Amino acid sequence: MYQDPKEAQTVQELFSYGFSSSIAGQKQQQQQQEFFHEITQTVFLNKTMLEYPFGVSIGSINQKWTHTGINRLNWFPRVRLEQAPSQFYALPSNVALIPFHSLAAFNPGHLVWDDFLPLYTLLQIFQLDDHDVEPMYIRYQLPGEGVWAGCDWKKDRAEECQAMLDKFGPLMVRNPAGIPIRTQNNPLLTLHEQTRRSNLVCAEHGLAGLGSLSDHGVRKGHGWEQRDYGETHNHGRGGQLWRFRNYMIENLGLPVHKVPTTPLKIIFSLESSKTRSLTMDSEIQALKEANLGDDVLIESYKMKKYSLREQVEMVGQAAIYVTACGGGAVTASFLPNGASLILFYGEDGGIENNKRTGKPARLDWDYFNNMAYTRVHWLGRRDKGYGIGIQLFVELVRHELELIRTEITKQEPV
Numbered sequence: 408m409y410q411d412p413k414e415a416q417t418v419q420e421l422f423s424y425g426f427s428s429s430i431a432g433q434k435q436q437q438q439q440q441e442f443f444h445e446i447t448q449t450v451f452l453n454k455t456m457l458e459y460p461f462g463v464s465i466g467s468i469n470q471k472w473t474h475t476g477i478n479r480l481n482w483f484p485r486v487r488l489e490q491a492p493s494q495f496y497a498l499p500s501n502v503a504l505i506p507f508h509s510l511a512a513f514n515p516g517h518l519v520w521d522d523f524l525p526l527y528t529l530l531q532i533f534q535l536d537d538h539d540v541e542p543m544y545i546r547y548q549l550p551g552e553g554v555w556a557g558c559d560w561k562k563d564r565a566e567e568c569q570a571m572l573d574k575f576g577p578l579m580v581r582n583p584a585g586i587p588i589r590t591q592n593n594p595l596l597t598l599h600e601q602t603r604r605s606n607l608v609c610a611e612h613g614l615a616g617l618g619s620l621s622d623h624g625v626r627k628g629h630g631w632e633q634r635d636y637g638e639t640h641n642h643g644r645g646g647q648l649w650r651f652r653n654y655m656i657e658n659l660g661l662p663v664h665k666v667p668t669t670p671l672k673i674i675f676s677l678e679s680s681k682t683r684s685l686t687m688d689s690e691i692q693a694l695k696e697a698n699l700g701d702d703v704l705i706e707s708y709k710m711k712k713y714s715l716r717e718q719v720e721m722v723g724q725a726a727i728y729v730t731a732c733g734g735g736a737v738t739a740s741f742l743p744n745g746a747s748l749i750l751f752y753g754e755d756g757g758i759e760n761n762k763r764t765g766k767p768a769r770l771d772w773d774y775f776n777n778m779a780y781t782r783v784h785w786l787g788r789r790d791k792g793y794g795i796g797i798q799l800f801v802e803l804v805r806h807e808l809e810l811i812r813t814e815i816t817k818q819e820p821v
Contacts, residue, residue, distance in 0.1 A: 464618025466508030516734025525620030645779025679735030
């Protein structure tokens, strides 16, 4: 950022302003003045480049990075106190430039909930989430080695992240042609060096800061450890999650079904996780034998075999969606209003310090339980294979179908 001299003077006066006449306030004022004096000596007088000692988190936070690793995400634009250049390239005025550090884009759940959700929230905070604004995202790579389990941790992870960003990226851009998600090594300009007149690209809108905007915030994980259930981060966020869902569907150019369509589809997501693979043959067969009604269709898919557009289109019309919790369940985000979500979880799948705890692992419980446009049910996998478990599953589905039929009838014109 090229800072105007008048703005620099205003900042200096703000830093030197005392907020209290108490002894503590005077001490704080003195510290502020000393701090600002140090900055002015190194920046304003010498006209050098500055990285501010405060800023925002350039990406969502993984608690396993520890304090040292998390601090690496502290980011602020470099500030130059010198005359702004007269030559530069300018993005269209409707484009918002947004750098972000990806938490773990190789996993679709992390990508949508830890990258895309906070990015959308950022756009919404600054009222740039309308149809006229086209975001341009740049995947920010931390200096030096990548953080544990991140996109730049290993070479193959970087390739996996890019593949997932390419596949899911259309969810976050309105331009049908799409503005790709770039990395720092993939420059915005493709001009030959001899014709390039500047290395600078100017944007009218620039946004950054994802830290506390992800679905799990800054103090907990997704549900592997017991401490993850000590607090909720998404309370009161139901309306926003609904708008986030519609924003992504509209970006794909698909119709936004507000309620389940008829015939009522019960969709099973098979093998949605490598480690929590479920075929759900018994559940599917039991529903087929249960005589649920002529208006019901039972379908099953291995979602990873279908394109992003196909997955969103299928789930966007479902009445009931059955899947195992985990990153593969991210497609449940596209369920219509009033639909039902049935999540199977490992009753003894908890892990802490890389050791199994024998406790439940209701992964991403905070997001799903606050996804207020659906009714969410959690079923332990320990019940699978037992007659009473299958029967309860059938009765749950039957009950949900009755509720959905009632709601659809209310929506129909008289």
